[in-house]
Amino acid sequence: MTVRLGANRYGKAETRLVHVVRNGPVHHVKDVNVSTFLSGDMEAVHLTGDNSAVLPTDTQKNTAYVFARRHGVGQIEEFALRLARHYVTAQPTVHHARVEIEEYGWHRAGPHSFVRDGGEVRTCVAHHDRDGRTTVVSGLRDLVLMNSTGSEFRGYIVDEYTTLAPAADRVLATAVTARWRHTAPEASSYAKSYAEVRQCLLEAFTGTHSRSLQQTLYAMGERVLTTCPEVCEIRLTMPNKHHFAVDLTPFGLDNDNEVFHAADRPYGLMEGGVLRDDAPDAGFAWE
Template identity: 50%
Template structure:
């Protein structure tokens, strides 16, 4: 049976790069995991094994580290843009570059004045602890003409201990869940948002500010929504981002419902007044949806793991 080559790409995955910026005695850390995928005129390497159009994946790895020095890492987004532009414009056979970046947060360790007598004031400015914050994400795609920047986060754990209900749902012969009028609402947010940036220098977002503000609006919407369903909360989170961040046209969330069930304490002669819960890890409800700016089309994949 005749065969033809379908879509393909290659590159170097999970290049771990840590960039230290020294501002006198004060140091700043950018800790990234960078994956590069390239595609283009690559038929011959698949058909005949000719590597004439193949830029070695080792070279893509080296480029990541060289660019960390040459350009620095002001933001994950800007670093990814530098890389994607370089691969497409410097190698004729490469028509498209996709750069995925995970960023891990470090927090400066602060010392008291008393401690400074022993460790030194300067030392505190280059001591860090890995935080329990979420992982920041970005994906840059460039084909020589069009840019797409999708950023986001994963593993952001949030909880409301009240102001959440779930009742009035459809029931059938297999329904055993009791309606809840005061419940814990907890989830671990995986979210992506697509920027409307198109390489216009006058409209380039401040990527760092954009991330922090988007995260802030997401959390505020979660905290301020009196929730009758996790779907309602998801929509409010996305809508608030769209309303407050003009550089973003699309937001997609995947929210597992981290169920908390009231424990029956009556066998012990105790009343459980919404105080003691069993935190169940599986199975769990999974709520997913996209929120769009009016007039825009959805582009972020339904499966966020396949960005």
């Protein structure tokens, strides 16, 4: 029997970076979490412990800090692309760079005072390789949404293990993770695109009478693709955050969908993608 080295990469995970832009008395804050992953001529380090092809992960951490000081952070997609291209260009042994960034929002409370946003986290993943191929996937996670009516679930398979009663009117709640692929990364205005995609997700969720969470998921993806021409594919992960009406009859009370137990687990989990017929090959975009 013979064995060989398979696909591999290494990097620095979760470098926390806060960049304060000091515009006179009015400051601006970028709060991000940067993870970098490099691959290429790395056989020797795995097979013999030869580190001559390895850029230390500590160096990758420092590079993120230096680039923030020299160039600023700006849109996280732009920062991720800048870092990815640097590693591939500057290091002959690095053939492919993957940079993932999370951004945490802050609301202004004064010229130099801020309140941490408790809402969703903005995300992106940028890839760049030695052949000049570049992809950008933007996204968000923890966008918590709820419709208190306008949702049902019935007509499903019933077998000997089914106990769930059909619901003609139920609470629909979820925490959306969405990732969308840009057709031409260089042509995208990332801030504008993010705002438009987020608005599409909200409008489709609130405006769809839901017969299943899967139907709502597709409606959200469809709205994005029909509204945002720069996006060619979107993938969504949506847990069903169950709300069960509490039985109040032991206390002599009815409960017409007013009092609920918000269950933590287990929960249904829906995942799906929506893409244009003419979407270019994804390559390594989703890796």
